[in-house]
Amino acid sequence: MSTSDLQVTRKSPVTTVAAILGLIVLITLVAAPYWAGRADMRLMGEIFLYLALASLWNLMAGYAGLVSVGQQAYVGFGGYMLFALTMFGGLHPIGAIAVAGVLGAVIALPVAFLIFRLRGAYFAIGTWVIAEVFRLSFAQVSALGGGSGSSLPVGIVRSLASSRAGREHLSYWLALASAVIVIAAVYFFMRSRSGLALMAIRDNEMAAGSLGIEIWRTKFIVYIVTSALTAMIGALIFLQKLRISPDAAFSVNDWTAFVIFIVVIGGIGTIEGPIIGTLVFFLLRETLADLGTIYLMVLGVVAIVLMLKAPKGIWGLIRSRFDLELFPLSYRVKPNKPLRKC
Amino acid sequence: MPEPILKISGLDAFYEDFQALYGIDLEVAQGEVLAIIGANGAGKTTLMRSISGLTQNKADMVTFRGDRIGALRADEVAEKGIALVPEGRQLFPSLSVEENLLIGGQIGRKGPWSLSAVYELFPILQERRNQQSTSLSGGQQQMVAIGRALMANPDLILFDEISLGLAPIIIKDIYAALPGIIGEGMSALIVEQDITKALSVSQRFYCLQEGRVSLEGASATVAREDISRAYFGVE
Amino acid sequence: MDWVNAVVQGTLLGGLYALFAAGLSLIFGVMRLVNIAHGDFIVLGAYLGLSVTTLLGLHPLVALLLVVPAMALIGYVLQRGILNQTLGKDILPPLLVTFGLSVIIQNGLLEVYSADPQKMNAGALETASVPLGGLSLGVLPVLTFGIAVAVIASLQWMFYSTALGRAFRATSDNQEIAQLMGLNRRHIFGLAMALALGVTAIAGILLGIRTSFDPSIGGGRLIFGFEAVIIGGLGNLWGTLIGGVILGVAQTIGAKIDPGWQLLAGHIVFLAILAVRPNGLFPRINE
Numbered sequence: 001m002s003t004s005d006l007q008v009t010r011k012s013p014v015t016t017v018a019a020i021l022g023l024i025v026l027i028t029l030v031a032a033p034y035w036a037g038r039a040d041m042r043l044m045g046e047i048f049l050y051l052a053l054a055s056l057w058n059l060m061a062g063y064a065g066l067v068s069v070g071q072q073a074y075v076g077f078g079g080y081m082l083f084a085l086t087m088f089g090g091l092h093p094i095g096a097i098a099v100a101g102v103l104g105a106v107i108a109l110p111v112a113f114l115i116f117r118l119r120g121a122y123f124a125i126g127t128w129v130i131a132e133v134f135r136l137s138f139a140q141v142s143a144l145g146g147g148s149g150s151s152l153p154v155g156i157v158r159s160l161a162s163s164r165a166g167r168e169h170l171s172y173w174l175a176l177a178s179a180v181i182v183i184a185a186v187y188f189f190m191r192s193r194s195g196l197a198l199m200a201i202r203d204n205e206m207a208a209g210s211l212g213i214e215i216w217r218t219k220f221i222v223y224i225v226t227s228a229l230t231a232m233i234g235a236l237i238f239l240q241k242l243r244i245s246p247d248a249a250f251s252v253n254d255w256t257a258f259v260i261f262i263v264v265i266g267g268i269g270t271i272e273g274p275i276i277g278t279l280v281f282f283l284l285r286e287t288l289a290d291l292g293t294i295y296l297m298v299l300g301v302v303a304i305v306l307m308l309k310a311p312k313g314i315w316g317l318i319r320s321r322f323d324l325e326l327f328p329l330s331y332r333v334k335p336n337k338p339l340r341k342c
Numbered sequence: 343m344p345e346p347i348l349k350i351s352g353l354d355a356f357y358e359d360f361q362a363l364y365g366i367d368l369e370v371a372q373g374e375v376l377a378i379i380g381a382n383g384a385g386k387t388t389l390m391r392s393i394s395g396l397t398q399n400k401a402d403m404v405t406f407r408g409d410r411i412g413a414l415r416a417d418e419v420a421e422k423g424i425a426l427v428p429e430g431r432q433l434f435p436s437l438s439v440e441e442n443l444l445i446g447g448q449i450g451r452k453g454p455w456s457l458s459a460v461y462e463l464f465p466i467l468q469e470r471r472n473q474q475s476t477s478l479s480g481g482q483q484q485m486v487a488i489g490r491a492l493m494a495n496p497d498l499i500l501f502d503e504i505s506l507g508l509a510p511i512i513i514k515d516i517y518a519a520l521p522g523i524i525g526e527g528m529s530a531l532i533v534e535q536d537i538t539k540a541l542s543v544s545q546r547f548y549c550l551q552e553g554r555v556s557l558e559g560a561s562a563t564v565a566r567e568d569i570s571r572a573y574f575g576v577e
Numbered sequence: 578m579d580w581v582n583a584v585v586q587g588t589l590l591g592g593l594y595a596l597f598a599a600g601l602s603l604i605f606g607v608m609r610l611v612n613i614a615h616g617d618f619i620v621l622g623a624y625l626g627l628s629v630t631t632l633l634g635l636h637p638l639v640a641l642l643l644v645v646p647a648m649a650l651i652g653y654v655l656q657r658g659i660l661n662q663t664l665g666k667d668i669l670p671p672l673l674v675t676f677g678l679s680v681i682i683q684n685g686l687l688e689v690y691s692a693d694p695q696k697m698n699a700g701a702l703e704t705a706s707v708p709l710g711g712l713s714l715g716v717l718p719v720l721t722f723g724i725a726v727a728v729i730a731s732l733q734w735m736f737y738s739t740a741l742g743r744a745f746r747a748t749s750d751n752q753e754i755a756q757l758m759g760l761n762r763r764h765i766f767g768l769a770m771a772l773a774l775g776v777t778a779i780a781g782i783l784l785g786i787r788t789s790f791d792p793s794i795g796g797g798r799l800i801f802g803f804e805a806v807i808i809g810g811l812g813n814l815w816g817t818l819i820g821g822v823i824l825g826v827a828q829t830i831g832a833k834i835d836p837g838w839q840l841l842a843g844h845i846v847f848l849a850i851l852a853v854r855p856n857g858l859f860p861r862i863n864e
Binding site: 061067069114115117118120121122124125126128129132133136137139140252253257260261264268293294296297299300301303304307308311 | 611613659662663668669670672673676677678679680683684685687688796797799800803804807837838841844845847852855
Binding site: 394395396415416417418420421425426428432434435436437441444445446448449490494 | 740743744746747749750751753754755756757758759760761762
């Protein structure tokens with residue numbers, strides 16, 4: 001058998017079917033305002049925003065090895081930028097979301113230079129310090145309500161769309177778009193040269209040494225881009241909430257703990273993991289939320305047990321059993337002709 | 343032959359994901375010095391790891407004084423009376439010379455070896471007792487590594503490549519000290535690249551090739567050609 | 578004189594931060610584990626102290642006799658039962674597992690004790706003070722600082738002059754070779770975590786006498802301890818005390834300038850030191 005009989009490809013029948021199904025699901029979701037109730041759309045909007053946050057955290061921790069427990073810094077920063085830019089800059093909310101992303105990238109630069117000095121777990125706590133600095137700093141800005149926060153003026157809310165239904169549809173589509181854009185961005189990044197290099201170091205430590213400086217730069221870029229996108233999603237989140245305060249904006253539980261649980265439960269280091277994790281997370285939340293603190297303890301236990309017994313999460317379990325991949329990322333060798341036993 | 347102190351039977355062992363040993367059978371008699379020779383990658387280090395418990399296998403693959411120890415952890419094997427002088431010496435860099443020796447003895451087995459006995463064997467170590475172990479020369483570090491293993495008063499001592507990376511004169515000194523070390527009723531297993539050295543201090547030898555025993559015999563009478571055939575696998 | 582007072586009070590506060598940090602530093606030194614739940618264990622120690630004092634009517638400092646062994650036991654069981662399984666080349670499992678623990682402890686405390694702020698009653702000790710050259714030194718802060726110095730001196734002695742400390746250092750250097758010496762690393766790590774949580778119990782009770790506490794404050798205590806460790810330099814216990822003092826002084830001086838600046842000033846000094854000396858002021862471990 002010569003090598004020309006073999007073809008290296010990322011595609012498999014499963015990924016093609018997944019792409020078609022994905023497209024159908026996407027069209028159905030885009031059309032949600034025509035078939036879903038208001039409460040459902042609100043819930044779905046929240047699901048998409050968490051999916052976007054989880055995919056971004058997964059890109060950093062699962063692919064680039066940057067485990068952050070401080071992404072709430074950028075969620076809150078984005079939220080506050082939305083308020084500041086619309087209230088004092090006179091920007092349209094949609095424009096403000098875009099500018100919040102740019103500013104998120106700008107502020108992430110000096111932050112990255114500082115905390116990239118910390119290794120591994122200390123990097124994680126360093127990110128938390130940064131989030132605390134952000135929280136305490138915004139609590140000092142009296143124009144934004146100081147420690148008690150402020151609400152988005154009605155005029156700015158109206159500028160989004162005149163009717164309430166129009167605003168709700170728009171926020172829903174924005175949330176859906178953010179999830180789609182983030183997943184697509186992660187997917188195409190992981191197929192790029194830099195993404196492949198990241199996967200190489202994740203899978204093989206020997207390769208890490210020889211790629212040294214380029215890896216550092218790639219991680220740096222991942223951090224900046226993730227921060228910018230997280231800030232945009234933060235702006236979107238608080239555009240829906242219409243009210244911001246330092247404690248809500250920089251909550252480690254809401255914007256980091258839940259996100260980490262989603263990724264760990266779904267499967268870290270895969271694109272599919274955060275999607276499954278988000279669905280499971282909201283399923284648990286909708287059924288167990290009445291339990292309050294017990295629900296959070298259950299989440300903690302589930303995450304620990306999964307980390308110990310199935311570190312690749314639910315998707316890892318499925319994948320190891322069926323060798324499935326919905327997003328064509330890894331290469332597989334496929335024979336052009338049927339193989340004969342040699 | 344009396345009941346062997348160490349008996350290995352049908353040992354299959356893995357180094358990371360690769361199978362490194364295939365069905366090894368081997369015996370060490372009480373008080374015997376046994377040499378293990380073989381080329382790089384023949385499985386010598388995996389054999390040492392399997393005996394000392396750093397690699398855990400099936401319980402009955404390794405028997406020591408009648409106990410099935412193949413599945414025990416390294417610390418449990420150490421308590422049974424097996425000590426390893428590891429390849430590359432592997433001293434504890436944050437411990438002083440004396441602390442390295444003391445930690446070898448912390449297992450608390452009774453026997454002839456103590457701090458003063460080790461210092462008597464290697465007087466230079468007493469002079470350097472408070473230095474960081476990594477500040478010593480290679481030969482002195484090897485003395486610490488040997489002393490550290492002796493402090494456990496083992497019944498069986500394993501030497502893994504003790505001459506690796508040392509100057510010939512120092513290798514000579516260390517080999518000159520070996521009979522005095524092993525003479526106390528201890529059994530020893532010596533892994534060595536230098537075949538002549540290995541055969542000169544041992545009574546019997548085993549040669550490993552690609553994870554299997556390719557030759558065994560008495561060290562004093564073996565023919566050179568037989569060894570090179572067993573060593574390199576050339577016909 | 579006000580500024581001198583701020584520096585002195587900050588120094589004494591630094592003792593408490595050094596106690597927050599000592600356990601963190603110890604377990605990192607022995608097993609390279611960073612415990613994200615460390616702050617929540619401090620708070621757990623405070624709540625255990627509260628229960629012991631209210632149920633048995635003991636003075637908080639006497640309660641230490643029960644809470645320290647209890648926390649040490651929790652530490653040992655936790656390490657043997659869960660954390661040992663997470664140790665390895667990959668840093669994710671220990672991080673995420675301790676993060677999960679943090680959420681469990683926090684919400685467990687909420688469930689048992691509610692979100693209401695609590696405080697331990699230490700009687701006259703809370704308000705007693707001694708005059709010193711125009712300053713008034715609270716007996717409790719001075720006692721806390723004294724305990725911090727004593728704890729760090731004992732840890733230092735234990736680490737460098739006892740068989741246990743030798744075993745800790747050997748296992749930290751090379752786990753495999755330490756196993757060959759008959760040291761069971763799982764047990765050694767269990768002992769290290771027991772010791773760390775024992776110290777954490779002391780920190781928690783002193784915290785609970787000094788200020789009111791609620792289940793949500795663990796994260797903040799973790800950060801103070803972490804900052805003290807990094808400022809002082811990884812693996813250096815006395816450095817950790819100095820790190821705690823620098824952080825404490827930064828906070829009291831910040832608070833003097835503007836009450837809202839207390840915590841921010843501490844973080845900014847930490848980030849400034851990180852920018853100038855990434856390995857801290859007195860590093861011992863080169864990572």
